[in-house]
Amino acid sequence: MAFVSDILAGDIRAAGRLMRGIDMQLPESLETLTHLYPHTGRAHIVGVSGSPGAGKSTLITGLISAFREQGKTLGILLLDPTSPFSTGAILGDRVRMQTHALDKNVFIHSTATRGNTGGLSLAVPGIVAVMDAMGKEIIIVETVGAGQDEVDIRHLAHTNVIVVTPTMGDDMQALKAGILETAHIFALNQSDHADAETAHHLLKAMIQLSQKDDAAWRPPVIKTIAVHHQGISELAEQIAHHKHHLEKVESPKQTSDHMQGLLALILRERFMDTLRVELSENSRWKKLLERMAQRKIDPYAAAEKVLKQLTHT
């Protein structure tokens, strides 16, 4: 297949076209992906998550430069709808990004398509696979930190970088809720802020408390000032360090967990697609919905009825 070999050769236009097809979940695009898939699995996938305004875009711009200096090829997938990359809000970043955009070893794709469930969209694993098949050695996926994105990206990324700032006291609180366990590296950005030392100590204490004694990897906290390009090389180094760590210690169990999470992610989105069709107007569930509205059946009992019809459980 000519198209497949174009992608494997790193053809940017072919890749962009396929990614748009995957975004729309076109059957022919998914079939191409099936042919590409045996050629994937070489890239190191890095998730960079953090709230809007934490400085993810500037950090990623810095990471691109750092990895390019080492001669690595890169794929960048931007999923934060508030990202300066996507919105053009920060001119400086755009200019710097355009510099990278002219570098044919850096492939940048931005998608606003998000799954209805709020996590990574159905397209994301596919787009990452295309970048992987293109031969990109490092793939950076930028996601909004708040909420559940990290938990989704965990199944896709090998290394999860969480970006926090000293000014985000509330974000620090949010870290308690399941994010700590999924993070591999913390970037404490804006570390020239007056509260940086306090935030640093707090973060380190939280990591220590959340760690199991036998943990093989303790997430480091890297102080960065992205706008002044400080701490970036250390961050890039820690990413490489974590990659080596994984190559040494990752067990078949971890790989299986990873695949399981990825499969669950896609199944959930596919099931939601089914639901959208099933529950649409004038469907076979019209009567049931009416009875719900009349409070004759509660939503849990109604869900049970639908589930019995839709699934073999």
Place this chain on the structure above:
Amino acid sequence: MAFVSDILAGDIRAAGRLMRGIDMQLPESLETLTHLYPHTGRAHIVGVSGSPGAGKSTLITGLISAFREQGKTLGILLLDPTSPFSTGAILGDRVRMQTHALDKNVFIHSTATRGNTGGLSLAVPGIVAVMDAMGKEIIIVETVGAGQDEVDIRHLAHTNVIVVTPTMGDDMQALKAGILETAHIFALNQSDHADAETAHHLLKAMIQLSQKDDAAWRPPVIKTIAVHHQGISELAEQIAHHKHHLEKVESPKQTSDHMQGLLALILRERFMDTLRVELSENSRWKKLLERMAQRKIDPYAAAEKVLKQLTHT
């Protein structure tokens, strides 16, 4: 059933016990809910969404006072894990909240249980139904704004209040991504901030641009300074105003859409439960997961296989 009548009589201890059972999705609790459900549908459900730090808790504290002055009974459900109510981070709020906690006409429940999909947990519609059955006239549900929560709460709440602040430039950007369409009222909190006027104009312009010409309801923007109790009574007034609006104009189509969304929400969570069992270790999908790890099958094709087995689609 004695237990059902206790709840209908507003018994706080019985209600708390049932809510914990619903949190755990105990079959007997869901059965009690089935008996309670015909007694629901009277409450006006208000979603209050906004990023951590936007001032949701302080606004809600103010709203409780405003509605109590009108003699209304209230149910409050807190879902933001970073909320000062939950974490005790803001002492002042806690003290004020305790004042309300001693008021037997205000029932406050806080749950950290969140669905794995990051949206409202499976328990939330049930907990709201219990409050409704208890006879609470207004039920306020506090959720984290970022991400998809609003889209979930849309199916549960009659009136969606979105809290934004002038300092959240990035949050403003995020508003573009689907939230504007689901909002009924905006509270522009911290409206004494230097950028408040700019934010106000921006927000109004965004609302105008997102509105369909024939829209019967145009979301008002209420300037609030929650810490000084400013704008609260206007906010309470707009909530009542929107309630009357719904009573006048809500069509059977809207009710059906609402029920459809609620059903989809529960079905999604139930399906995720099924997946957790199905894909667990040493399941019938072990081989498939291995083949995925070996890149012999791509995740979309693998998902197709599982879906064929699990569902009738």
